[in-house]
Amino acid sequence: MAEYIAENLRRRFGDALERVSDERGDLTVWIDRARVHELLEHCKRDPELDFCFCMDVTAVDYLPLGGSPRFAVVYHLYSLRTGNRVRVKAGVPENDPVMPTAVDVWKSTDWFEREVYDMFGIRFEGHPNMKRILCHKDFQGHALRKDYPADLRWKLASPDDLLDEISSDEMQRIRSRVSHPISE
C-alpha cells in the first residue's frame, strides 16, 4: 500500500539507502547517518510523503547480537494526511556515538533525543539543550545500554534543578500570571 514511499525515497537517495524492508506493511529504511538529516527533512517537506508527525525517536543496542555498528537510532514518522508510517533507522558506532539533531525539522524530537542521550549515551549534535531528561545529574553511565548492570544505582543528595530550561523571560511571564509569586 505504501510502495510509493519506498519509491520516492529510492529516487531521491538511491544507494544511500542501506536497506529497505516492508515487513507486513511496516516500511523500514536504513540510511547512512551522514544523510539521515537530509532524509528526515525530505520526509517532512516532500508534498507526496508529508510526514508531518515524528511520533518517537529511540535507539537500539545490538551488543548481544554482536551488531556492527553497535547502536541504531530509530525515527517513527507518521503522516496525518495519508495515514502512512515509515520507520527510519541509522547505525551509530560505539566509538563515535553522535547523531545530527532533528529538532530543526520537528520540534517534538527535543525531549526524545534527550531521552536517547540519557539512556544510550548517543549525543545529538546541534541540539539546544543536550542533557539528561529522566535520570538525575549525579547519574553515571547510560541505563539502557546492554552492558549496564540492571540494578546499579547512583544516589542524589540534593534536588535536581527542574526549571533550568525555562528562560528568564518565560519565568517572568509565568510569575506575572500567578497570584502567589514563585519564590526566587
Added chain:
Amino acid sequence: MGLSDDRARPEVPPATPDTAPPESVFTTNLNKMVRWARSGSLWPLPFGTACCAIEFMSVVSSHYDLARFGAEVVRFSPRQSDMMIVAGTVVDKQAPILKLIYEQMSSPKWVISMGVCASSGGFYRAYHVMQGIDEIIPVDVYVPGCPPTPEGLIYAILKLQEKIERGDPSHYQIVAEREAAEARKQQLVGA
C-alpha cells in the same frame, strides 16, 4: 438547627460536687492524655507518587471513611501534618525532595510506608528506584500490597495509633536519639 434552638433540650441542673455522678470523673496523667489526643487526631500528609495514592483517596473518601479514626484532615503542607503517608514508587531523583518535605514536618511525626514500592522498591529492582524509603527517612509502619487494600492502610493507621497510645517513641525519635548519642560519643572520643 441554630444555636438559639435550645427549647428541645432537657433541663439539666448545673453539676455540683454533691450531684455529679462518680463516673464523670476519672484520674489520669498528662502524658497519657496527650498520647490519647495525638493518636486520635493524626493529620496525614499524602506523598503520593503512584497508584497507591489512588487507593489512599478511597480510604479518605466516604466508603472507607478514615474520619472514623480521626485521621481524615488531609493536609498538603508538611507544616500542618504529623503523619506522612508515602504512597507510591520513589525514584532516586525524587529522594532528596522526599527528605526535604519530611524534614519540614514538625515533631512529633510519624511515617507510614504504603505499598511495596515505598517499602522495598517492589518490582522495580532497577537502576532508578530507591529500594525502600527507609534508606533516607525513618518509617514507623510498613503496609504490604501492590497496592494495599483500603483495609490494609486502615489497619496500619490503627497500629500506629496503638503505638502512639502505648507511648512508644516514633522511629524519628529513635533515630534522632541514636544520632545525638553518637555525636556525644564522638565529642568524648575527640576530647
